[in-house]
Amino acid sequence: xxxxxxxxxxxxxxxxxxxxxxxxxxxxxxxxxxxxxxxxxxxxxxxxxxxxxxxxxxxxxxxxxxxxxxxxxxxxxxxxxxxxxxxxxxxxxxxxxxxxxxxxxxxxxxxxxxxxxxxxxxxxxxxxxxxxxxxxxxxxxxxxxxxxxxxxxxxxxxxxxxxxxxxxxxxxxxxxxxxxxxxxxxxxxxxxxxxxxxxxxxxxxxxxxxxxxxxxxxxxxxxxxxxxxxxxxxxxxxxxxxxxxxxxxxxxxxxxxxxxxxxxxxxxxxxxxxxxxxxxxxxxxxxxxxxxxxxxxxxxxxxxxxxxxxxxxxxxxxxxxxxxxxxxxxxxxxxxxxxxxxxxxxxxxxxxxxxxxxxxxxxxxxxxxxxxxxxxxxxxxxxxxxxxxxxxxxxxxxxxxxxxxxxxxxxxxxxxxxxxxxxxxxxxxxxxxxxxxxxxxxxxxxxxxxxxxxxxxxxxxxxxxxxxxxxxxxxxxxxxxxxxxxxxxxxxxxxxxxxxxxxxxxxxxxxxxxxxxxxxxxxxxxxxxxxxxxxxxxxxxxxxxxxxxxxxxx
Amino acid sequence: xxxxxxxxxxxxxxxxxxxxxxxxxxxxxxxxxxxxxxxxxxxxxxxxxxxxxxxxxxxxxxxxxxxxxxxxxxxxxxxxxxxxxxxxxxxxxxxxxxxx
Amino acid sequence: xxxxxxxxxxxxxxxxxxxxxxxxxxxxxxxxxxxxxxxxxxxxxxxxxxxxxxxxxxxxxxxxxxxxxxxxxxxxxxxxxxxxxxxxxxxxxxxxxxxxxxxxxxxxxxxxxxxxxxxxxxxxxxxxxxxxxxxxxxxxxxxxxxxxxxxxxxxxxxxxxxxxxxxxxxxxxxxxxxxxxxxxxxxxxxxxxxxxxxxxxxxxxxxxxxxxxxxxxxxxxxxxxxxxxxxxxxxxxxxxxxxxxx
Numbered sequence: 001x002x003x004x005x006x007x008x009x010x011x012x013x014x015x016x017x018x019x020x021x022x023x024x025x026x027x028x029x030x031x032x033x034x035x036x037x038x039x040x041x042x043x044x045x046x047x048x049x050x051x052x053x054x055x056x057x058x059x060x061x062x063x064x065x066x067x068x069x070x071x072x073x074x075x076x077x078x079x080x081x082x083x084x085x086x087x088x089x090x091x092x093x094x095x096x097x098x099x100x101x102x103x104x105x106x107x108x109x110x111x112x113x114x115x116x117x118x119x120x121x122x123x124x125x126x127x128x129x130x131x132x133x134x135x136x137x138x139x140x141x142x143x144x145x146x147x148x149x150x151x152x153x154x155x156x157x158x159x160x161x162x163x164x165x166x167x168x169x170x171x172x173x174x175x176x177x178x179x180x181x182x183x184x185x186x187x188x189x190x191x192x193x194x195x196x197x198x199x200x201x202x203x204x205x206x207x208x209x210x211x212x213x214x215x216x217x218x219x220x221x222x223x224x225x226x227x228x229x230x231x232x233x234x235x236x237x238x239x240x241x242x243x244x245x246x247x248x249x250x251x252x253x254x255x256x257x258x259x260x261x262x263x264x265x266x267x268x269x270x271x272x273x274x275x276x277x278x279x280x281x282x283x284x285x286x287x288x289x290x291x292x293x294x295x296x297x298x299x300x301x302x303x304x305x306x307x308x309x310x311x312x313x314x315x316x317x318x319x320x321x322x323x324x325x326x327x328x329x330x331x332x333x334x335x336x337x338x339x340x341x342x343x344x345x346x347x348x349x350x351x352x353x354x355x356x357x358x359x360x361x362x363x364x365x366x367x368x369x370x371x372x373x374x375x376x377x378x379x380x381x382x383x384x385x386x387x388x389x390x391x392x393x394x395x396x397x398x399x400x401x402x403x404x405x406x407x408x409x410x411x412x413x414x415x416x417x418x419x420x421x422x423x424x425x426x427x428x429x430x431x432x433x434x435x436x437x438x439x440x441x442x443x444x445x446x447x448x449x450x451x452x453x454x455x456x457x458x459x460x461x462x463x464x465x466x467x468x469x470x471x472x473x474x475x476x477x478x479x480x481x482x483x484x485x486x487x488x489x490x491x492x493x494x495x496x497x498x499x500x501x502x503x504x505x506x507x508x509x510x511x512x513x514x515x516x517x518x519x520x521x522x523x524x525x526x527x528x529x530x531x532x533x534x535x536x537x538x539x540x541x542x543x544x545x546x547x548x549x550x551x552x553x554x
Numbered sequence: 555x556x557x558x559x560x561x562x563x564x565x566x567x568x569x570x571x572x573x574x575x576x577x578x579x580x581x582x583x584x585x586x587x588x589x590x591x592x593x594x595x596x597x598x599x600x601x602x603x604x605x606x607x608x609x610x611x612x613x614x615x616x617x618x619x620x621x622x623x624x625x626x627x628x629x630x631x632x633x634x635x636x637x638x639x640x641x642x643x644x645x646x647x648x649x650x651x652x653x654x
Numbered sequence: 655x656x657x658x659x660x661x662x663x664x665x666x667x668x669x670x671x672x673x674x675x676x677x678x679x680x681x682x683x684x685x686x687x688x689x690x691x692x693x694x695x696x697x698x699x700x701x702x703x704x705x706x707x708x709x710x711x712x713x714x715x716x717x718x719x720x721x722x723x724x725x726x727x728x729x730x731x732x733x734x735x736x737x738x739x740x741x742x743x744x745x746x747x748x749x750x751x752x753x754x755x756x757x758x759x760x761x762x763x764x765x766x767x768x769x770x771x772x773x774x775x776x777x778x779x780x781x782x783x784x785x786x787x788x789x790x791x792x793x794x795x796x797x798x799x800x801x802x803x804x805x806x807x808x809x810x811x812x813x814x815x816x817x818x819x820x821x822x823x824x825x826x827x828x829x830x831x832x833x834x835x836x837x838x839x840x841x842x843x844x845x846x847x848x849x850x851x852x853x854x855x856x857x858x859x860x861x862x863x864x865x866x867x868x869x870x871x872x873x874x875x876x877x878x879x880x881x882x883x884x885x886x887x888x889x890x891x892x893x894x895x896x897x898x899x900x
Contacts, residue, residue, distance in 0.1 A: 110673065111672070111673040112673035113673075114673075114683040114687065115683075115687060116673065176694050179690075180687060180690045180691060180694075181687075183686075183690055184683050184686045184687045184690065185683075187621065187686060188679055188682050188683045188686060189673075189674075189679070189683070214690055214693055214694055214697075215628075215629075215632045215693065215694075215697055216697070217694070218694045218695070218697040218698035218700075218701070219636065219697050219698070219700065219701045221698060222698050222699075222701035222702060222839075223701060226701075226702075226705070226835065229793075229835070232792075232793075233790065233791035233792050233793040233831075234791045234792050235790045235791035235793070235827065235828075235831040236791075236824070236827070236828060236831070237705055237709065237828060237831060237832065242824060242827070242828070243713070243822075243824045243825050243827075243828050244828065245708075247643075248640075248705065248708060251640045251643070252701055252704070252705075255636055255640075255701075302632065302635055303635065303639070305639075306639065306643065309643075313647065314643045314647075315642070315643045315644070315645075315646040315647040315649065315650070316646075316649075316650050317642070317646040317649055317650070318639070318642045318643040318646055321639070321642060322639075525675075557681075557751065559748065559751050559752065560744075560748065562745065562748060565741060565744050565745060565748070566741075568741075569737065569738070569740075569741040572737045572740075572741075573734060573737060576730065576733050576734060576737065576889075579889075579890055579894065580726065580730050580894065583726075583890070583893075583894035583895070583897045583898075584897055584898075585898070586898045587898070593894075593895060593897070593898055594895055597890035597891070597894050597895060598887075598890065598891075600890070601886050601887050601889075601890050601891075604886050605883045605886050605887065608740060608879050608882060608883055608886070609879075609883070611744075612740055612741075612743070612744045612875075612879045613875075613876055613879045613880075618685075621686070622685075622686070622689055625686075625689050625690065625693060626689070628693070629692070629693040629696040629697065630696070632696075632697060632700075633696060633697065633700040633703075636697075636700055636701070636704055637700075637703075637704055637707065640704060640708070641707075641708070641711075644708060644711070644712070
């Protein structure tokens with residue numbers, strides 16, 4: 001009867017990682033990977049809102065063709081800082097530092113990451129980098145573009161290049177330590193029976209991401225350091241007036257920054273693999289293909305950075321090699337999309353909020369990825385480089401891809417992390433609003449860019465205004481849409497329905513412990529005898545074979 | 555304890571090899587090989603051999619799991635990528651001339 | 655081994671951290687962690703090696719001139735000092751592995767002293783560069799790059815810079831910038847290494863390490879050897895490649 005159906009089960013008074021210890025010190029000096037994940041969640045959300053405010057300022061300025069809202073120098077600082085905050089302080093740490101930190105030990109059946117104190121240190125380093133960068137922003141900002149191209153950044157810019165560079169440099173170590181922790185944990189701390197090919201694909205993608213963090217971040221670290229010293233001492237390895245080559249800076253910078261975009265998308269792809277398989281109640285199609293494609297993206301991603309230098313004095317021959325490889329790197333991503341689609345085929349899909357984000361991801365990431373091919377092709381890149389086409393391309397992947405995966409994952413694992421459910425109706429509503437707002441924001445930018453509107457300009461010819469107005473309208477909807485989860489997530493922590501251990505009824509290891517988990521994750525170290533996405537029951541079934549009935553063991 | 559303990563005489567041998575290598579490389583620097591890049595090749599070869607001995611014996615990679623070996627090889631391979639692709643730009647810039 | 659009873663209880667070795675199953679797993683994780691960190695260091699220095707390799711290819715005359723001006727004796731001595739310190743470090747690990755505390759402490763101390771010797775000799779070299787006005791740019795305000803060029807026919811003065819044909823002062827300044835960046839970064843890593851060795855010494859004296867638990871000694875040993883390897887490459891590249899320039 002209705003009254004009994006709506007009766008809510010109160011939460012049993014169990015000790016979990018949240019209530020195990022109270023007090024600020026127990027949080028700020030914690031070694032528990034789950035608490036550290038929450039610390040990161042708070043800080044990353046903070047930086048996301050700052051980056052969002054800069055985005056709002058950009059879109060307000062671009063409503064009209066004249067530069068009337070901001071001065072050109074201020075506008076330069078606004079788009080620079082939007083990029084720096086969003087890339088280094090939001091996107092790169094987002095999934096690995098929050099969902100990764102929380103789930104990697106749980107998914108392999110371990111009590112914690114290999115180096116819990118280094119995990120905590122990585123958060124403090126992230127904060128230190130963030131504080132220094134915010135200081136630089138408040139003191140006057142930086143106007144070089146997030147790419148810091150020389151010799152403008154070393155010689156001519158009158159902004160806080162060194163301070164910002166220092167903040168980013170320090171932040172890089174946070175990234176390196178997180179990646180290091182994940183690699184060592186996955187190699188040495190898997191529970192008995194958890195072979196590599198029984199691991200959820202979330203772990204494969206985080207492993208691949210960690211490889212990129214380890215191999216790429218140090219190069220941008222030394223590059224920023226050299227840039228800072230060049231600016232301070234006026235020496236010349238990047239300055240043509242002193243015998244240097246600005247393109248060398250670009251080579252060193254993009255050697256990291258291209259793989260960095262794979263740092264931003266691979267964890268999201270790992271989340272999507274989890275969401276697609278679990279919310280269609282079907283084993284992922286082509287598990288090993290998806291697993292190896294993550295590694296392939298990590299490796300191939302290091303071979304394509306020259307496509308950012310097509311319109312520089314880079315040799316055309318090198319350009320041809322980079323162009324070919326840039327086409328090749330699309331293949332593993334496409335393999336993933338095909339496998340996800342094949343998983344969905346003839347499956348039992350439930351359209352919960354996380355699944356809505358996953359489905360949105362597949363479409364939006366495909367658009368973003370395919371528009372990348374126009375940029376990978378030498379001829380068309382000359383036309384499209386430094387236009388809004390590029391801006392739309394990477395926002396489709398970063399927001400339509402990475403952010404959707406992040407939101408989907410947050411919703412999916414929210415009951416595990418907090419022990420509470422978010423309101424499903426509002427969740428679906430927000431997902432749809434975000435999807436519509438996103439497309440309205442960035443689809444017109446493809447057209448505007450193709451028609452020639454340059455990026456990083458605060459004023460533009462009037463024929464582009466209609467696209468900009470549509471884009472700003474979309475951005476407003478997108479912004480409002482993203483406020484909705486912000487509000488109901490906070491609301492749910494106090495008033496949300498209590499979640500049981502396995503609210504979605506799924507086979508993953510993280511669902512076999514209470515919600516929220518105890519500090520040690522599992523009461524007893526699990527012994528794993530099942531595959532990652534085993535939905536079919538393990539029993540003998542009678543199958544009619546070629547020569548008569550046979551028993552097939554599933 | 556499954557650790558492998560390297561005997562002291564191995565360390566002494568490697569140490570002497572490294573000293574000899576250093577002396578060799580200094581001596582080779584003063585030899586005129588006619589072609590200037592031969593000096594570079596000789597010096598880098600000796601340096602690589604010295605580094606290999608340090609890695610294999612002082613850093614115990616000779617007695618470690620395959621994973622450690624793969625990690626070392628991967629780092630060198632990635633350095634090679636950085637060098638090879640960047641140099642592929644600089645060395646081929648003159649191959650094509652802009653028609654004026 | 656007699657240390658067994660004193661260091662173990664029902665929870666395992668006193669140094670076993672709670673999230674590891676046993677000391678073997680902990681040791682494996684620690685070693686793997688240091689190797690991964692060394693990978694990041696290789697890529698970190700790699701960027702500077704690339705810049706050096708590139709400009710050496712583009713400006714061979716200037717780089718040879720600048721390289722010839724470096725003191726090959728001091729450089730070679732420093733190489734020997736570092737190799738010896740790697741040897742004593744390896745011995746320190748060995749003695750820790752077999753539980754022989756006194757030689758272990760002595761070897762750690764020797765390694766530290768040799769490292770500081772290296773830094774001392776480096777300081778002498780840096781001072782010479784300062785005297786000869788070879789510090790690039792405005793790294794030291796008021797004391798910019800301004801070496802005296804050796805002119806033809808003058809008696810050979812080792813403080814003056816001899817420019818090979820095709821070399822310019824500007825390109826030589828590029829060499830010195832890379833020289834200071836690379837050796838400076840290397841020296842910074844040595845200083846950090848010296849700090850780590852001091853910690854190791856203190857803990858060794860307190861008897862913290864035994865054959866069951868000596869991961870920190872091993873792992874810091876790996877770091878120290880790596881810093882040695884960087885110098886093994888820096889020395890020929892910076893000091894030796896210009897002696898026969900045509």
